[in-house]
Amino acid sequence: MKIALFTPCLVNQMMPEVAIATLSLLEKLGHQVIFPQGQTCCGQPMTNSGCFNEAKNTTLKLLNAFKGVECDAIVCPAASCLVAAKENFHEFDKSPEAQAVIDKLYELTEFLHDVAPVTQFNRPVAKKLSLQLSCHGIRMLDLAAPSEYMGPRYNKMEALLSRIDGVEICYPERLDECCGFGGTFSVDEGAVSAKMGKDKAQAHANTGADYVVGFDPSCLMHLDGTIRRRQLPIETRHLAQILNDAL
Amino acid sequence: MQKVIQTHAKAADIFCRDESRVDWHSKALWVLREKRDRAASSLPEWETLRALGSQIKLHTLNQLPGYLEAFEAKCLSQGVKVHWAKDGAEHNRIVHDILSRHGVKKLVKSKSMLTEECHLNPFLEGKGIEVIDTDLGERIIQLNHQPPSHIVVPAIHMKKEEVGDLFHEKLGTPKGESDPTRLTRAARAHLREQFLSADAAMTGVNMAVASEGAVIVCTNEGNADMGANLPKLQLHSMGIDKIVPDLDSAAVLLRMLARNATGQPITTYSSLYRTPKPGGEMHVIIVDNGRSAMMRDKLLGEALKCIRCGGCLNTCPVYRRSGGYSYGHTIPGPIGIAVGADEDDTHSSPWACTLCGSCSFVCPTKVPLDKIIFHRRRLYAERKSLPYGKSGYMPLVGRFMASPLLLDTGMAAARIALKILPHSLLKPMSGAWGKYRELPAAPGSSFEGWVKKNRPELLVKSKGEK
Ligand code: SF4
Numbered sequence: 001m002k003i004a005l006f007t008p009c010l011v012n013q014m015m016p017e018v019a020i021a022t023l024s025l026l027e028k029l030g031h032q033v034i035f036p037q038g039q040t041c042c043g044q045p046m047t048n049s050g051c052f053n054e055a056k057n058t059t060l061k062l063l064n065a066f067k068g069v070e071c072d073a074i075v076c077p078a079a080s081c082l083v084a085a086k087e088n089f090h091e092f093d094k095s096p097e098a099q100a101v102i103d104k105l106y107e108l109t110e111f112l113h114d115v116a117p118v119t120q121f122n123r124p125v126a127k128k129l130s131l132q133l134s135c136h137g138i139r140m141l142d143l144a145a146p147s148e149y150m151g152p153r154y155n156k157m158e159a160l161l162s163r164i165d166g167v168e169i170c171y172p173e174r175l176d177e178c179c180g181f182g183g184t185f186s187v188d189e190g191a192v193s194a195k196m197g198k199d200k201a202q203a204h205a206n207t208g209a210d211y212v213v214g215f216d217p218s219c220l221m222h223l224d225g226t227i228r229r230r231q232l233p234i235e236t237r238h239l240a241q242i243l244n245d246a247l
Numbered sequence: 248m249q250k251v252i253q254t255h256a257k258a259a260d261i262f263c264r265d266e267s268r269v270d271w272h273s274k275a276l277w278v279l280r281e282k283r284d285r286a287a288s289s290l291p292e293w294e295t296l297r298a299l300g301s302q303i304k305l306h307t308l309n310q311l312p313g314y315l316e317a318f319e320a321k322c323l324s325q326g327v328k329v330h331w332a333k334d335g336a337e338h339n340r341i342v343h344d345i346l347s348r349h350g351v352k353k354l355v356k357s358k359s360m361l362t363e364e365c366h367l368n369p370f371l372e373g374k375g376i377e378v379i380d381t382d383l384g385e386r387i388i389q390l391n392h393q394p395p396s397h398i399v400v401p402a403i404h405m406k407k408e409e410v411g412d413l414f415h416e417k418l419g420t421p422k423g424e425s426d427p428t429r430l431t432r433a434a435r436a437h438l439r440e441q442f443l444s445a446d447a448a449m450t451g452v453n454m455a456v457a458s459e460g461a462v463i464v465c466t467n468e469g470n471a472d473m474g475a476n477l478p479k480l481q482l483h484s485m486g487i488d489k490i491v492p493d494l495d496s497a498a499v500l501l502r503m504l505a506r507n508a509t510g511q512p513i514t515t516y517s518s519l520y521r522t523p524k525p526g527g528e529m530h531v532i533i534v535d536n537g538r539s540a541m542m543r544d545k546l547l548g549e550a551l552k553c554i555r556c557g558g559c560l561n562t563c564p565v566y567r568r569s570g571g572y573s574y575g576h577t578i579p580g581p582i583g584i585a586v587g588a589d590e591d592d593t594h595s596s597p598w599a600c601t602l603c604g605s606c607s608f609v610c611p612t613k614v615p616l617d618k619i620i621f622h623r624r625r626l627y628a629e630r631k632s633l634p635y636g637k638s639g640y641m642p643l644v645g646r647f648m649a650s651p652l653l654l655d656t657g658m659a660a661a662r663i664a665l666k667i668l669p670h671s672l673l674k675p676m677s678g679a680w681g682k683y684r685e686l687p688a689a690p691g692s693s694f695e696g697w698v699k700k701n702r703p704e705l706l707v708k709s710k711g712e713k
Contacts, residue, residue, distance in 0.1 A: 004707075007694050014687050016694035023702075035698050035705040048602065050624030050633065051641040069707060135603035147284065148562065148608035150293040174277065178564045182601030188635045189256045189599065191263040192568045194683030196601075199273075225684030 001116055002032045004071040006105070008081035008217075009041040015217050018238040022077045022108060025244040029118060038065040044084035048183045052091070059088040066101045073115060074101065077108040077240050079137030079216045108240060109143050109215045113156040121246035124166035129242065130207040130234070131157055131169060132200075132214030132223065133176040143215065147176050157215055157239060164246040172203030181222035197226040205232040212236045252575075254595035254634055259569035273567040275403060280561045282510025283609070296503055301613035303496040304552035308542065314457045314490045315533065321460025322531055325522045330532045335365030338534045342367060342449070342482060343374055345530055349480050351376060351446040357464065357471035358382040359451025360398050360555060361484050361534060364577050379441045381470040383434055390417045396571030398578055399508045399557030404570055438470070448474030452485035453517075453554070454500060455531070458493040461521035462531060465504065465514035472518050479527035483520065487538050488551035500554050503611035507558040541586070546622050550585040552612040559606035559616055565599050574599065581606035581616040588623050595634040597623035 003026055007019045026033050040062050046055035062085065066074055076082040082105060089102050112118045133155075137143040144155035161167055180186070180196025187193075201223050204212045212227075212234055214220050224236040263269055287293045307314055319329045332338035338361075346354060354371065356362065356378055368378045368389075380389045384402040388395060391413055395401030402410070411425035420433045450471045454463040462483045464471040475481045491497050505511040523529035542548035560566050560580030571579035574596050576587035584596045597620050606616040627633055633641070698705055 005705075012694045014690065016690050016692065016697050019694035020697065023705075033705060034707045035695075035702075036707050037695070038708070039695075045644055046641055048621070048624070049637050049641055050597075050621075050626070050628035051637065052625060052628065054641045054644065135601070135605070139604035139608060146605070146608050148605055150287050150290075176605075178601050178603035178605065180564065180601060182603070184637075185598070185601045189259060189565070190682060191256070191260040192565055192599075193601075195263055195266070195269060195568050196564055197684065221687055222684065225687065228685040229683070 001072040002034065002070065004066060004069050004074045004104075005033055005035050006066070006074050006076035006082070006085070007035075007039060008076065008078045008085075010081070010221070011078055011217050012039065014221065015238070018077050018217055018240055021238065021240040021244040022075070025240055025247060026075065028244070028247040029112075029116070031116070034069070034071060036065045036069050040065075042081045042085040043088045044081060045183055047084065047088055047091075055088060056092050059085075059092050063089050063093055063098060063101060066104075067097050071104065073106055073111060074104045075106050075108055075111050077215070077217070077238065079107050079109075079134055079141055079143065080218060082107045083136045083140045107137065107141055107143070107215065109137070109156050109160065110141060112160055112243070118160065118243075119163065121164045121243070123246050125164050125242060125246050126166040127211060127242075128168040128170060128207070128209040129161060129211050129213045129237075130172055130204045130209035131155075131161075131175075132179070132204070132212050132216070132219055132236075133157075133171075134214055134216035134219045135176070135178050137215050138176055144176070157213075160239070161213070161242065164242070167242075167246075168209075170207045170209055172200065172207055174203065179219045179223055181219050183218070186222060193222075194226075197222050198230065201226040201230065201232055201234075205234045209234060211242070213239055213242055215239045252592050254593045255569065255573050255575065255591075255599040256595060256635070258573035258575075259565075259599070262570045262573060263568065269568050271406070272404065272570060276397075276561045276567045279400075279509055280558075280609075283507050283558055283561065286506035286510040286512065290502070290506070296499060297611055297613055299499050300503055300554075300611050301552060303491060303499060304554075304612050305549075307490055307492055307496075308488065308548065308551055311487060311490065311539075311542075314492060315487060318455055318457040318460060318490055319533075321457070322521075323460075325460050326529070327460065327521070327523065328528065328530045330530060332532055332534045332536070334536045335367075335534070338365045338484065338532055338536070339367050339370040341532055342484070343371060343376075345480070345482060346371070346376055346447060347374075349447060349528075351480065353377045353379065353441070353445045353447075355379050355381050355441055355445040355448050355474040355478075357448070357450040357466060357474050358385050358401070359449070359484055360395070360578060361451055361486055361536075362449070363394060364536065365484075365534070367484075379438075379445070381438055381441065381468075381474055382466065383431060383438075383468055383470075386434060386438065387413065390414075394572075394577065396579065397557060397560055398555055398580075398582075399560075404572070438473075442473045442477055445474065445478055447478050447480035447482065449482040449484065450475060452483050452489050452531075453504065454491050454497045455485050455489045456492075456494055456497050456519070457490055459519070459521060461519045463497060463501075463517060463519050465501075465517045467511075467515040469516045472516055475518075475520060476524070479524065480530075481520070481523070481527065482530045482532065484532045484534060486534050486536070488553075500611070504554055504556050507556040507609070507611045537589075544622075546615070546619055547585070549615055550582065550619055552614050553582050553586070553610075554612055555582075556611060558609045558611065559614075562605045562609045563600075564603065564605070565601065569599065581620065582614065584623065585614065585616055585619040593634060594627050594632050597627065598634060
């Protein structure tokens with residue numbers, strides 16, 4: 001497939017290694033990857049604060065970067081940015097061109113699980129992984145059945161990772177409780193955010209895993225800052241990095 | 248209690264200073280969430296029930312006038328008196344009128360968040376009527392001169408030792424007594440005296456059944472029944488949103504109410520009242536107090552599907568770590584923000600949320616709580632009354648993010664700063680982030696920079712890009 005990479009500002013600016021792993025993994029899987037220029041933020045920091053006027057220009061800039069780009073899918077390794085992009089594109093531009101972009105948007109896990117399924121990995125990864133089920137990914141993108149939901153259980157990240165030889169998967173206590181990042185929540189509500197992050201990081205560390213693995217870079221950045229502050233014996237990794245190592 | 252005007256963040260910051268208390272509070276509520284999970288998972292049809300519950304409430308809200316009139320007509324035909332109140336003040340006046348006509352000196356009341364919302368207790372006390380809350384948790388906080396901190400377990404913020412001290416002072420239990428069973432026994436004896444000496448009883452209403460002209464009241468302690476069955480005069484206050492069409496629809500909601508609240512299969516006492524007792528009087532007061540105004544906004548109106556199980560409070564990671572008093576309105580937690588944000592003078596409560604969405608999934612009637620909270624923020628932004636200095640800095644963020652050049656140079660500068668400045672210098676600048684966490688390790692370049700250098704053939708320019 002021909003895939004356009006969507007790297008939200010946080011990934012582009014602060015976690016390029018996640019984007020590089022995503023690129024490398026998609027290419028190893030035989031996809032052709034392109035990188036549309038002029039991408040910026042999805043507008044989430046503004047819309048999450050209620051400031052739709054302030055978000056408009058940013059969102060449309062990002063949308064424009066993908067308009068008319070020839071590709072089969074637009075793939076993003078950041079769940080909450082993807083959700084925001086989808087919603088904000090729709091909010092600010094109701095044209096067929098915008099809809100065409102929206103229809104091609106996929107989060108990485110979703111893409112590898114549902115759209116172009118990866119059934120096999122060829123290199124073992126002998127690590128214990130504690131999975132970070134970030135809220136927007138599970139509750140808005142259906143990447144896993146949330147714990148509150150009593151219907152059928154599914155978990156796309158686990159399904160992908162469990163196809164890797166040697167990987168041991170575990171979960172923290174209160175497995176899908178929010179880590180407390182929440183965008184500007186982390187600065188507006190410093191004390192509660194920090195306490196949530198601390199509880200989450202500790203719960204991951206308590207599993208004895210080597211890595212906290214997740215699909216949402218913002219949660220991982222928050223947890224990473226907490227883990228290093230508290231010097232907990234665990235590190236964060238993006239799903240793309242683990243999958244890339246296994247190919 | 249006097250209203251304290253401080254932002255949620257400030258109140259939460261104070262609550263968070265005692266970390267062991269936060270852990271205890273968070274755990275006590277999480278235990279309820281776990282019980283809820285077990286109870287909900289024991290019903291294979293749980294998700295079907297939720298869908299049905301949501302439909303029942305939406306259907307009724309969409310045809311509210313018709314159902315309310317049918318309810319009133321049925322009540323009247325059964326000898327029940329019906330009153331309509333447009334707001335809390337009118338509600339309180341009606342209640343006082345009824346009570347004073349009967350010369351009531353002491354009123355026993357069973358848990359009702361609506362009377363809290365209307366501030367009935369202080370109003371009646373000001374008129375010389377003694378009001379006794381008879382739910383154990385409500386009685387505890389009433390003795391402690393506090394409002395409820397949770398809608399189902401109103402005294403959840405108090406430890407048993409604190410209740411012991413309070414009861415020692417107010418009810419004369421032995422000093423240092425903290426055994427819940429013995430404390431409950433003491434409270435029960437005390438409350439029995441109140442029931443026997445009360446002139447009238449008042450309850451909230453969990454559901455009002457239009458086809459029957461009946462109100463349903465759910466309690467675990469039987470206190471509503473103790474109250475309503477003893478004196479001749481009984482009053483029931485309900486919001487207009489409490490109406491359901493018939494007993495079948497009430498049954499659907501009753502199957503979920505207690506399970507989602509505490510994990511019980513059903514509330515211990517679920518009583519229906521529909522006629523006055525011989526020689527007595529039964530009054531139902533139907534209150535609007537802002538509800539029909541809320542319904543004019545389609546999304547906000549969905550908050551009226553709520554059946555007040557408290558499940559969203561128990562699951563909320565922010566509520567559990569900041570406590571019920573941090574929200575600045577009568578009802579705390581996610582549903583509190585949805586229905587009560589306008590009461591909060593600091594405008595900060597809609598930001599007391601990470602938008603994790605757990606509440607919306609836990610809710611038995613599928614109130615889209617996270618969407619409503621998100622919407623509340625937008626309404627504040629449109630009214631230009633944002634908290635935490637957002638009106639000032641958000642336009643700057645907007646401009647910064649909308650400009651790839653600014654974003655690129657700005658972030659490049661930030662990366663360099665992260666690399667070369669000692670962290671002790673950066674931390675004060677990064678505010679709340681650096682206070683609690685390490686700053687991110689800075690990469691050498693952005694991904695875009697990396698692509699330009701290493702894989703320039705990947706770059707494409709879109710037609711939309713100007
Ligand atoms: S909003 Fe839903 S979960 Fe929250 S109290 Fe109401 S019914 Fe219960």
